[in-house]
Amino acid sequence: MTSAQARHWRSASDALALLRREPDVTRTRLGKHLGLASGPTSDLVKRLARARLVAQRRAPSGGPGRPTTTVRAHPAGPVALVVDLRHGDWRIGVCDLTGVVEVVAGGGHDGADPEALLTGLRARIADLAAPLGDRVVGIGVAVPGPVADDRLRMTALGRRDVPVDRIAPPGLPAVVGNDATAAAVAEARLHTPRPRTLLHVVVEVGIGGALLVDGVPAPSARGLHGEFGHLPFGDPDVECPCGARGCWSAGFEAGAVARRADRTVTGDPRAWLRDFHADRGSASRARADLAADLGRGIAGLVNALDPDLVTLGGLAASVRDASAESFERAVRAGLMAVHRESPPVVVAARSDEDAPLIGIGLSVFDRVLDADLLARWSTGVTDGA
Ligand SMILES: [Zn+2]
Structure with missing residues (x-):
């Protein structure tokens, strides 16, 4: 490969990496990201289109000025x-x-x-x-x-x-x-300005998530990062199915939630939890306890990881919203003073299922x-x- 070819290939690789990290990339945005003027950007996009990697689409800019050209995946591409x-x-x-x-x-x-x-x-x-x-x-x-x-x-x-x-x-x-x-990888694409570090916390049947740096999960030895639910923020007497004791997740599993709320799990545990967290009309004490448990854990994660933004995925936003006051109080009480001065923003995730x-x-x-x-x-x- 000649040096010109190597340069073309590197630009192509960088362009495709940007298309993975940002939705609806315009040709202008791509050029700016790569440090290329409009002519070379246009040439690069043409090469990528010829290789059936991308296609261009002209779209109204939504304001005064010329229409913008967005760079999309080629309909016959990989x-x-x-x-x-x-x-x-x-x-x-x-x-x-x-x-x-x-x-x-x-x-x-x-x-x-x-x-x-x-x-x-x-x-x-x-x-x-x-x-x-x-x-x-x-x-x-x-x-x-x-x-x-x-x-x-x-x-x-x-x-x-x-x-x-x-x-x-x-x-x-x-x-x-x-x-x-x-x-979390999908979620990181949906926020502007793009958070350099994003803490995504998901409550489903248990708790998980990830710390993302520049849109990709922080590296780990075997891929086992992000098991936040197995931090010992829970009852130390309870053994978790993972083999550890005191896991944070254990209190959010369907059986544990049902016991707290004096209910019985019926049918699929995930569907039962979804219905339980969507309905705010009863079991207010149990809901306040769950919101506080979530807030306390998130404060601990913020202390440990210092993210720019915290997003709540799955049922986490419902757990918070069922008793926002308990959640906020627990976050505040759990944060180090240095974080309490300017805590990271905690928002409901924007990504869907x-x-x-x-x-x-x-x-x-x-x-x-x-x-x-x-x-x-x-x-x-x-x-x-
Ligand atoms: Zn565990």
């Missing part, structure tokens, strides 16, 4: 097949290199037979991948539990060690990630696109304009 495996159900989507996801399949499961579930999903993925041919660059799977070395490491699917990466067809790389971490699909799709492109781009699309990208 995609990741992405799976969101949840308690009780699963969904499969097709994710382009800018994080636009189309959900194409879904179904339920009872978690009793992970082998059968994975075998079934593997067949569905193979069927969905076949017509897409070599456009599929990888498989992303978001799972509801701790992930180490691309394996799900907890009891969420009835076993302690589930090789989820096996659902990828032969020859395609699989990226397995925790669902809350994946959701597609966030784990988007985030795991972007993680697939983070892992494979550069190498793939070089190997498969480099001719069009690195040729002269």
Whole structure:
């Protein structure tokens, strides 16, 4: 590769990285980010379009002046097949290199037979991948539990060690990630100005989340970061399914919430929790306690991690809003004085239930696109304009 080609390739790689971190990137924004004038930016976008990586779309600017040109994924460009495996159900989507996801399949499961579930999903993925041919660059799977070395490491699917990466067809790389971490990756794209450090805390069946730096999860040795729910902010006498005692998560599980509120869990625990937290008409004492427990933990995380912004995903905003006063009081009491002077903003997450699909799709492109781009699309990208 000549030095000019190497420069073209580096610009292309940087451009695609920006398209993963920001939605609706305009050509002007891209040029500014890369430090390129309008002519070279236009040439670069043309090369990326010729390589079937991006397409341009002219859109009204929404104000006075010329229409803007946004840079999008090419309709025949690379995609990741992405799976969101949840308690009780699963969904499969097709994710382009800018994080636009189309959900194409879904179904339920009872978690009793992970082998059968994975075998079934593997067949569905193979069927969905076949017509897409070599456009599929990888498989992303978001799972509801701790992930180490691309394996799900907890009891969420009835076993302690589930090789989820096996659902990828032969020859395609699989990226397995925790669902809350994946959701955080999608969430980080939705805030302006973009937070340098984002703490995303998700309450679902337990608590998870991630610390993101410049839009990507902070690195960790095996991928086990973000297991905030297993910090010992809970009752030290209670053993958590993870094997530790005193986990913060334990108090937010359906059974524990039901005991606090003097209720009984009926049906799917995730659906039951969703209904419980949406209804604010009763059990006000239990709701105030949960909001305070959430606030206390978030204060601890802020003390430890010092984020620019805190976002509440899943049911976390409902838990806070059920007793905002208890939440605020607990946050304030738990913050170090230095944080109390100017606490980080805590807001409800803006991403929706597609966030784990988007985030795991972007993680697939983070892992494979550069190498793939070089190997498969480099001719069009690195040729002269
Ligand atoms: Zn635990």
